[in-house]
Amino acid sequence: xxxxxxxxxxxxxxxxxxxxxxxxxxxxxxxxxxxxxxxxxxxxxxxxxxxxxxxxxxxxxxxxxxxxxxxxxxxxxxxxxxxxxxxxxxxxxxxxxxxxxxxxxxxxxxxxxxxxxxxxxxxxxxxxxxxxxxxxxxxxxxxxxxxxxxxxxxxxxxxxxxxxxxxxxxxxxxxxxxxxxxxxxxxxxxxxxxxxxxxxxxxxxxxxxxxxxxxxxxxxxxxxxxxxxxxxxxxxxxxxxxxxxxxxxxxxxxxxxxxxxxxxxxxxxxxxxxxxxxxxxxxxxxxxxxxxxxxxxxxxxxxxxxxxxxxxxxxxxxxxxxxxx
Ligand SMILES: Cc1cc2nc3c(=O)[nH]c(=O)nc-3n(C[C@H](O)[C@H](O)[C@H](O)COP(=O)(O)O)c2cc1C
Numbered sequence: 452x453x454x455x456x457x458x459x460x461x462x463x464x465x466x467x468x469x470x471x472x473x474x475x476x477x478x479x480x481x482x483x484x485x486x487x488x489x490x491x492x493x494x495x496x497x498x499x500x501x502x503x504x505x506x507x508x509x510x511x512x513x514x515x516x517x518x519x520x521x522x523x524x525x526x527x528x529x530x531x532x533x534x535x536x537x538x539x540x541x542x543x544x545x546x547x548x549x550x551x552x553x554x555x556x557x558x559x560x561x562x563x564x565x566x567x568x569x570x571x572x573x574x575x576x577x578x579x580x581x582x583x584x585x586x587x588x589x590x591x592x593x594x595x596x597x598x599x600x601x602x603x604x605x606x607x608x609x610x611x612x613x614x615x616x617x618x619x620x621x622x623x624x625x626x627x628x629x630x631x632x633x634x635x636x637x638x639x640x641x642x643x644x645x646x647x648x649x650x651x652x653x654x655x656x657x658x659x660x661x662x663x664x665x666x667x668x669x670x671x672x673x674x675x676x677x678x679x680x681x682x683x684x685x686x687x688x689x690x691x692x693x694x695x696x697x698x699x700x701x702x703x704x705x706x707x708x709x710x711x712x713x714x715x716x717x718x719x720x721x722x723x724x725x726x727x728x729x730x731x732x733x734x735x736x737x738x739x740x741x742x743x744x745x746x747x748x749x750x751x752x753x754x755x756x757x758x759x760x761x762x763x764x765x766x767x768x769x770x771x772x773x774x775x776x
Contacts, residue, residue: 453694454746456755460678462746463757465501467724468621468646468699472501472583475718475745477703479503479728480560480625481687485546489735499738501529501724502556504649505542507587508576510568512538517669522658527707528729529656534562538598539572543579556582558623561614566754568607570613577618584620586610589627589652593648601627601652604636608643615644615678623703625649626691628683634690641698649703650691651684653705658771676727681707685720692721692762709737711744 454462463474478500486503489495497503515535521620522529536542541557550557559576561584563569569586576584588601588610600606611624624640626633628651637648653674656666666672684706691702704722714725730737742770745757754760 458758463742463748465723465758466518467501467556467703468583468623470502472595472724473498473725474487474501474738474742476500476714476741477558477705477724477726478539478586478731479501479726480558480736481506481727485542486550486557486669489545489731492735493756494740495735496596497551497554498679499742500555500674502558502582502728504558504560505546505725506536507534507560507562508536508539508542508572508580509534509562509564510539510572512536512541518727519669520673522673523756524658524675524677526678527675527679528732529668529673530653531668531673533670539575543575546590547581547688552580552582558583558588560585560625561764562587562675566600566609566613570617573614573622574597574617577620579616579670581620583623583647584614584618585623585625585649586614587625587652588627590628601625602630604632604639607636608639611640611643611645614749621646623647623649626687627652628654628680628687633687634694637691637693637694638719641694641700645700647701647703648691648695649705650722651680651687651706654680654683678707678709681713682718685716687718688717688722689764694732696721698761708741709734711741711748714741714745715748718757719762719764721762721764723758723761 465472516533559581561572562608624645629649653676656675657672688704701723703724705726717725
């Protein structure tokens with residue numbers, strides 16, 4: 452099987468904001484701890500992913516939400532972890548030195564309750580070996596900040612601009628699907644200095660225990676992830692790509708990927724990289740299988756390189772945008 456293009460580049464290697472990703476796959480924030488979570492699993496290697504996003508990090512340590520924090524749902528999972536993390540100084544001083552930066556690229560995931568907190572956490576990561584910084588303005592599981600910023604284009608742009616002022620590292624803005632016009636939000640974030648997007652974060656949901664008539668999740672509501680959200684995520688990537696393509700701004704498409712076919716859908720919709728989150732909970736070795744499937748697809752369809760798939764969608768001639776019934 453051919454792995455190199457005519458110019459000697461590996462078929463799966465992508466350039467993401469100037470960072471070399473060995474494959475387009477990215478392990479998603481909150482699903483791999485701080486990059487070490489799965490390294491004890493036999494057969495797992497961070498090298499099978501182009502990048503690993505660390506758990507959401509705030510200025511001060513956070514204990515997170517009361518239990519239950521997870522609930523299985525049909526074709527998905529609800530979570531309300533509440534950004535449990537040891538605080539940025541611990542991540543920078545104790546965790547980053549223990550990561551093997553020869554294996555993959557590491558991306559910080561930044562959260563905050565105020566614009567100033569986002570900027571300060573970003574500034575501290577700027578002064579660290581981290582490869583890139585993802586701003587999570589779309590976390591549905593905290594009372595302040597998070598999705599409250601991400602659903603308002605003005606606030607989103609303010610957070611991005613404040614973070615932009617304190618770092619030259621690649622800035623990835625993680626967009627919320629829980630908003631009216633994700634493309635307009637993306638446009639404002641590009642103006643404010645975002646280099647890339649992660650599309651999408653979880654959708655808000657609730658599940659109820661009918662015996663107690665209480666929500667199963669301690670936080671009452673949580674973020675829905677997994678295959679149930681994939682069609683929503685593919686559409687959002689397509690919409691954001693319409694804004695990004697003329698600026699050359701790459702997207703990490705994500706939401707419910709469990710197979711090479713899912714990853715290909717996101718690439719065709721406009722993603723340059725594809726995130727894997729919930730699927731890791733039941734198959735930590737899934738990345739090597741998806742990489743193999745991507746190479747086989749390129750071979751079968753006569754593509755030289757995975758980047759040729761990005762945005763290769765060919766829409767039907769008369770899409771009935773509003774007529775879904
Ligand atoms: C348990 C759990 C914790 C998460 N924590 C974070 C987080 O700290 N920061 C963040 O930006 N996204 C977080 N996410 C969202 C994921 O990174 C990802 O965007 C989402 O789950 C969709 O991808 P998936 O369907 O492949 O899981 C979390 C998701 C799960 C399931």
